[in-house]
Amino acid sequence: MSEIxxxxxxxxxxxxxxxxxxxxxxxxxxxxxYYYWIKEKNKMLSLVGGISAFIGIVVGIFLLILDLGIxxxxxxxxxxxxxxxxxWMTIGTYIIVLFTIFTGLYTIPFLPWFKIIGxxxxxxxxxxLGGIASILGLATAAYTGFLLGAAKGIQxxxxxxxxxxxxxxxxxxxxxxxxxVAAPILLKLYPQFxxxxxxxxxxxxxxxxYVMLGELFIIFVYLNIALWGLPGTRESALLLISGSLxxxxxxxxxxIGLVIPIIILWGYTLRIKxxxxxxxxxSAIAGWMVLIGAFILRYVILTAGVIAVPLI
Amino acid sequence: MARYGFVINLDTCIxxxxxxxxxxxxxxxxxxxxxxDAEVPLGGRRDILVIEKGKFxxxxxxxxxxxxxxxxxxxxxxxxxxxxxxxxxxxxVLIDYDLCIGCKYCIVACPYNARYVNEALGGxxxxxxxxxRITKGLEPACASSxxxxxxxxxxxxxPNSEAYKLSLEAVPLAPEIGTKPRVYVIPPRR
Numbered sequence: 001m002s003e004i005x006x007x008x009x010x011x012x013x014x015x016x017x018x019x020x021x022x023x024x025x026x027x028x029x030x031x032x033x034y035y036y037w038i039k040e041k042n043k044m045l046s047l048v049g050g051i052s053a054f055i056g057i058v059v060g061i062f063l064l065i066l067d068l069g070i071x072x073x074x075x076x077x078x079x080x081x082x083x084x085x086x087x088w089m090t091i092g093t094y095i096i097v098l099f100t101i102f103t104g105l106y107t108i109p110f111l112p113w114f115k116i117i118g119x120x121x122x123x124x125x126x127x128x129l130g131g132i133a134s135i136l137g138l139a140t141a142a143y144t145g146f147l148l149g150a151a152k153g154i155q156x157x158x159x160x161x162x163x164x165x166x167x168x169x170x171x172x173x174x175x176x177x178x179x180x181v182a183a184p185i186l187l188k189l190y191p192q193f194x195x196x197x198x199x200x201x202x203x204x205x206x207x208x209x210y211v212m213l214g215e216l217f218i219i220f221v222y223l224n225i226a227l228w229g230l231p232g233t234r235e236s237a238l239l240l241i242s243g244s245l246x247x248x249x250x251x252x253x254x255x256i257g258l259v260i261p262i263i264i265l266w267g268y269t270l271r272i273k274x275x276x277x278x279x280x281x282x283s284a285i286a287g288w289m290v291l292i293g294a295f296i297l298r299y300v301i302l303t304a305g306v307i308a309v310p311l312i
Numbered sequence: 313m314a315r316y317g318f319v320i321n322l323d324t325c326i327x328x329x330x331x332x333x334x335x336x337x338x339x340x341x342x343x344x345x346x347x348x349d350a351e352v353p354l355g356g357r358r359d360i361l362v363i364e365k366g367k368f369x370x371x372x373x374x375x376x377x378x379x380x381x382x383x384x385x386x387x388x389x390x391x392x393x394x395x396x397x398x399x400x401x402x403x404x405v406l407i408d409y410d411l412c413i414g415c416k417y418c419i420v421a422c423p424y425n426a427r428y429v430n431e432a433l434g435g436x437x438x439x440x441x442x443x444x445r446i447t448k449g450l451e452p453a454c455a456s457s458x459x460x461x462x463x464x465x466x467x468x469x470x471p472n473s474e475a476y477k478l479s480l481e482a483v484p485l486a487p488e489i490g491t492k493p494r495v496y497v498i499p500p501r502r
Contacts, residue, residue: 003363003365003374005361005363005376005425007425009419009420011416011419011420011429012416012420067415067416068413068414068415069412069413069414069415069416069429069433069434069435069436070409070412070413070414070433070434070435071413071414073394073410073411073412073413073414074413076394076396076411076412076413077393077394077413080394080395080396080411081395082394082395082396082398082408082411083393083394083395084390084391084392084393084394084395086390087390087391087392087393087417088391089391089393089415089417090393090394093393147417150390150391150421151387151391151417151420151421152387152391152421152422152423152489152491153387153419153420153421153422153423153424153425154420305420307420307422307423307425308423309378309423309424309425310423310424310485310486310489311361311363311374311376311485312322312374312376312485312497312499312500
């Protein structure tokens with residue numbers, strides 16, 4: 001009895017990986033920017049962070065629609081008479097729609113032309129909007145883990161570790177997005193940003209170092225449990241560790257996405273306390289590596305999914 | 313209400329593929345070739361997968377019927393965001409294409425890999441229990457075409473039905489998954 005046929009899932013691949021990456025990144029950028037609004041009323045970070053997150057999630061939603069087999073029916077997510085509120089896809093759709101709206105509302109007051117056209121938000125209103133957007137952002141990063149977790153066909157995804165891993169990876173991506181994209185833009189746009197650039201970078205990179213070390217541990221735990229788990233989880237783990245996805249996993253996720261950036265941060269950028277050109281470049285390189293690794297992480301987790309079809 | 317389901321007798325199934333052909337013809341699908349290579353991911357509403365068990369010389373060939381289990385606790389129905397996947401009173405799991413957005417969540421949710429993307433529809437497709445036939449009192453095409461009567465369709469709760477009697481010696485596939493399938497299988501005795 002009970003032979004098993006392993007069927008690699010081929011339905012959620014690059015486009016969905018792109019969405020999971022952008023959703024997580026955008027979701028975590030907002031709370032990072034919001035932290036500096038709460039702490040020191042920094043408007044520059046919220047402006048660049050808010051715009052980036054908004055663009056990220058809108059592109060992400062576009063990718064989601066692009067992946068649909070019947071995109072003309074996408075509106076059914078809102079008007080279907082049998083809408084299933086218990087599905088993580090439905091819950092997630094409402095989370096990302098609300099996240100997009102609140103990120104937009106939070107960002108608008110920081111736009112330079114907002115005051116020119118006579119718009120006015122009180123600090124308290126901005127703080128409330130930012131708080132809601134931040135919670136929705138973290139929910140955006142986390143729900144994708146539950147979304148995959150509810151896909152009963154793929155045993156490798158049926159784990160409580162996935163939402164934790166996705167939130168950790170999203171947080172790290174957002175912290176690195178600052179060095180890779182936001183800081184160079186801010187330094188160009190605002191001369192006064194130079195005064196706080198080194199302090200912000202050191203704070204974010206120190207935090208990121210802990211997150212990345214934690215992420216390595218989470219991945220280690222995930223694969224170990226999978227390796228000793230059900231036939232389907234073992235098959236998926238083997239695909240990553242020594243199978244066809246091993247080069248992508250070891251080089252893309254572990255080396256480029258985690259180990260080398262950890263070495264750059266720990267060994268170099270965190271030891272330099274001012275914002276000289278070499279540090280900006282090294283931080284940006286480490287940042288881009290983390291972003292690439294975060295995308296590959298999602299891609300390999302998706303494509304390592306196998307359905308362990310029970311045969312008689 | 314009757315609890316419709318299938319009992320597949322692998323002891324008498326000869327793997328001729330008549331059921332696959334009948335299903336394809338009945339459902340206007342492209343006739344599929346019988347797949348003998350276990351490595352190939354399957355597609356289509358119904359397939360027969362020939363697997364070999366045991367070590368030579370004591371091997372046995374089993375004709376695995378790869379199709380929807382019409383689970384009572386169907387993961388595909390639970391995850392479908394728009395309610396396009398649903399269960400009928402008769403017990404068939406069906407797809408309402410007016411509501412389906414083609415997100416493919418149901419495909420990755422099915423532990424039996426019973427769903428596939430039908431390019432013509434743009435969305436998922438699967439066995440319908442020949443709903444258009446059973447609601448007229450006819451058997452599903454696969455059951456009516458089987459030359460050895462190895463696919464028996466009927467009320468699994470009716471003690472007088474053939475399906476009920478056969479189900480007593482049959483087992484569902486991987487009941488531990490908890491999906492409560494409505495397809496029962498009689499394992500080959502030799």
